[in-house]
Amino acid sequence: MGGEYGDVDEAGARVHNRLTDSTVHGTVVQAGRADVVIRACDPVEQAVPVTVAPPLGLRDANRPLRGRADVLARLEAAPAGEGLLVLCGMGGCGKTTLALELAARRTATGHRVWWVEARNGPALEAALRAVARQVGAAPEELDRGDTADVLWSRLARLDAPWLLVVDNADDPALLDGPGALNAGTGWIRPAPGAGTVLVTTREGTPATWGPAARLHPLQPLTGDRLDDAARILRDHAPATAGTEAEAHTLAARLGGLPLALYLAGAYLTEAARTPAPFRAPGTPTTYADYRRAWEDGPQGLDREHALSRTWAMSLDLLEQRGHTHARRLLELIASFADADLPYTLLLTPGRLADAGPLAELDGPALWQHLTALAAFGLIDLPEAAPDTLPVLRMHPLVRDASRSPEAGATAARLLVAAALAEETGVPEESQSWTIWRLLSPHILDGFHRIETGPLTDRDLLDLTATVDLAARYLRIGGLFTQARVEFEAILALERERLDDTQPDSLATRQHLAAVLRDLGEFEAARAELESVLTIVRERGGDTHPLTLNTRHDLALVLLGMGETDAARAELESLLVARRDELGDTDHLTLTTRHELARILYGQGELEAARAEFEAILAIQEEESDRNDPEMLVTRHHLALVLYDLGELEAARAEFEAILVARRGRFDEDHPGALSTRSAIAQLLCDLGELEAARAEYEAVLAIRRARMGENHPETLVTRHNLAVVLLIMGEAEVARAELEAVLALESERWGDTHPAVLPTRRSLALALVGLGEREAAGKELEAVLGIQRERLGEDHPHTLATRQDIAELQEVLAVAEPEPRA
Secondary structure, eight states: OOOTTSOOOOOOOOEEETTTTEEEOSEEEEOSSTTOEEEEOOOHHHHSOOOOSOOGGGOOTTSOOOSOHHHHHHHHHSOTTSSEEEEEOOTTSSHHHHHHHHHHHHHHTTOEEEEEEOSSHHHHHHHHHHHHHHTTOOGGGGGSSOHHHHHHHHHHTOOSOEEEEEEOOOOGGGGTTTSOGGGTOSSSOOOOTTEEEEEEESOOOHHHHOTTEEEEEOOOSOGGGHHHHHHHHHHHSOGGGOOHHHHHHHHHHTTTOHHHHHHHHHHHHHHHHSOGGGSOTTOOOSHHHHHHHHHHOGGGTOTTOHHHHHHHHHHHHHHHTTOTTHHHHHHHHHTSOSSOBOHHHHSSTTGGGGSGGGGGOOHHHHHHHHHHHHHTTSSBOOOOOTTSOOOBBOOHHHHHHHOOHHHHHHHHHHHHHHHHSGGGOOTTSGGGHHHHHHHHHHHHHHHHHSOOTTOOHHHHHHHHHHHHHHHHHHHHTTOHHHHHHHHHHHHHHHHHHSOTTSHHHHHHHHHHHHHHHHTTOHHHHHHHHHHHHHHHHHHHOTTSHHHHHHHHHHHHHHHHTTOHHHHHHHHHHHHHHHHHHHOSSSHHHHHHHHHHHHHHHHTTOHHHHHHHHHHHHHHHHHHSOTTSHHHHHHHHHHHHHHHHTTOHHHHHHHHHHHHHHHHHHSOTTOHHHHHHHHHHHHHHHHTTOHHHHHHHHHHHHHHHHHHHOTTSHHHHHHHHHHHHHHHHTTOHHHHHHHHHHHHHHHHHHHOTTSTTTHHHHHHHHHHHHHTTOHHHHHHHHHHHHHHHHHHTOTTSHHHHHHHHHHHHHHHHHHHHSOOOOO
16 A cells, blocks of 8 residues: 555565566465476465455545645546546655545545555456455356456446546556556456546556546646645644744755655654654754755665655666666766756767767667656656757656766766757857756756866866856856856866966956956956956967957946046957957947947937947847847947937837847846836836836845845945935935935945945935935035036036036025025
8 A cells, every 4th residue: 555645665466487477376386496486376366365445544634635636626527437537646746645535535425436456466356356246246257267348347337436446556567457458458447337447657658548548647746836745744743843934945855745745744753752862863853954864865764765665666667668778867867957957958869879878779769768757757758838948857856866976977978068069059149048048057066066086187177168158157147146156166176176377267267257247346356357367468469359358348347446437448449459350340349339338328428329329239130130138238228328318208118128028038037127127117207107116116126135135236226216216205214214325335335436326425415405404415416516527527417417406406595595684
């Protein structure tokens, strides 16, 4: 009988005849040699005692079925006498428990219910003969050799509703009997008359069960059913095991597998019952303890090896069916990360040519092995949508039980080969993003698990190049903190094993500096780039491509630090060099032009910036569609210029179109999408739609705080803009407090005169005006104006705006002053 929440097998009753290569039953007679076994054929019902009563005693009313209401409702709604209900899924997912619940409900409503175990042929045949006798078959009818026909003929005559459960039918061949299961002539057939037949099995291939079968796949309780998984855990664990949140975390780690949840709860209950002096050292007694112990190795927690034995049985059966490499293939799949695996990129005959015994598999054989593993629930092969890469998935506990060091090394080689293949492309090419989205988690997981010591320098370079590509994809996706961790790990390994100044290390340092700039850590980025620039200039000269790339990156850092004139001069010099070397329409030339146009915009030269962005966009449109990621960046900055030029409706239409395109390519919280959402919020504010602007800024701020941290420049800008909206809405005190907090962080980072700090000082002064502190506000505005005149010039839009603020304040003060006495 299966466990309460799973399908834990016991030793089967079948005995193998090594002479006939078949399974037989009866009395054993050993003749002469120890390897000769002959069995006389005794009647089955004498050899295998059985019961066909449903094991309702295993059902605990105090621990209700969780997370299966939809499947149970479908089973209950299935009309009698139509088809064969097949409840299929991986071992441990709770098929037996669900079948038992249906049996209990049918028993309560007066149905006749029989429960047949199908783990071995003799027991199955004996149980079905018992059912036949209970529905009126005479002994002589069961001795004619047509027992199966007699059984189903008798069942068809029953007028009262009935249910036959065939549990643990993991080897459907046993159900063929005298005929064929999928033809409706086997031991088990579609239900006739008033009956229902329910089979539980790991085998989910439709062709196995025939056209009359109705398959009901059962998956672990993940996603929106993880709450039910946590409740199963809490049903079986003591109240002292921890909080609901901790149970939820453990349930997620156990992949929502009901058998694993039951075992964990039972373990914690037994540990709690054991007095402390009698517990083994380190015995887990809480959810958190159990999760940590599981991470260290599940062997000590699954004392009966129920989980590992569950999946080992499936592999044994697959090997018996001729899938001789199923175990090795499963171990290889388990060596990848807990993420969708693009198997058509990795598990192909060409890739597996150096994978030991798996190299024997050609394409059709590989596919047969994969579909066989999927049929037993050991992997999942979801149908791929059109124009997408097919992926496979594996339950985390199957992965935990199946990993091996040898397979891990093979997986690493496969990832390197796929990542460095020319057809894969690089993360900077938008057409390659789908591939890199799928490859990156496996590359990074493998990198942090692999032993790098035994690698040759060549293998190490290939590995670091592969991880570098994955980290670059993280950065492109806006996951700056994660990208930084990976670049630092790559650089540490390169410094340990290679030379800090060799080309690969220099490239890693450049990438690290770029992500430091993204994170707003400009000083650290500048120091790294200046060090790299010194080396590459000495080796390649001032116009070497690596030198030019480093100069470009350094100019962007200078711009972020407020050294706008220095950044502009460097980019202008760089643009001349790139035009001479690469031409006016090369991607790198356009990148430099784009950054110069941004500086023109920042310095208030709006018409010049507009002309430059439009020229860049015209060149890009010749190569790509308008929704290409690089074109979206250009369109975004051009829309900002239109906004500052007062063309609000044109800017709004463009921002909204850009946001639709970005949402189609990125996650909702991608930095590019957030920038566009912020621009739309500013437009909403200017158009007087203050509630909508406030809501959008609050949403953007929550994401930026979570992804970038409290002190990131983009976070501070969003806080500033939200405070301005609050100020306009009349919440002057709240706005003042927020602006003071932002100003303190900005001043600590850049000082009081940095261009990024001046807008906050100006907004705070306006908040003081709203609170009646006009004298203090006037002094602050005058201070800001002096800095703007010096750093931005008299005609810069920010300078003009501050002058207008001061003029309006003076008018207010003049009106407020009493007239002098005569």
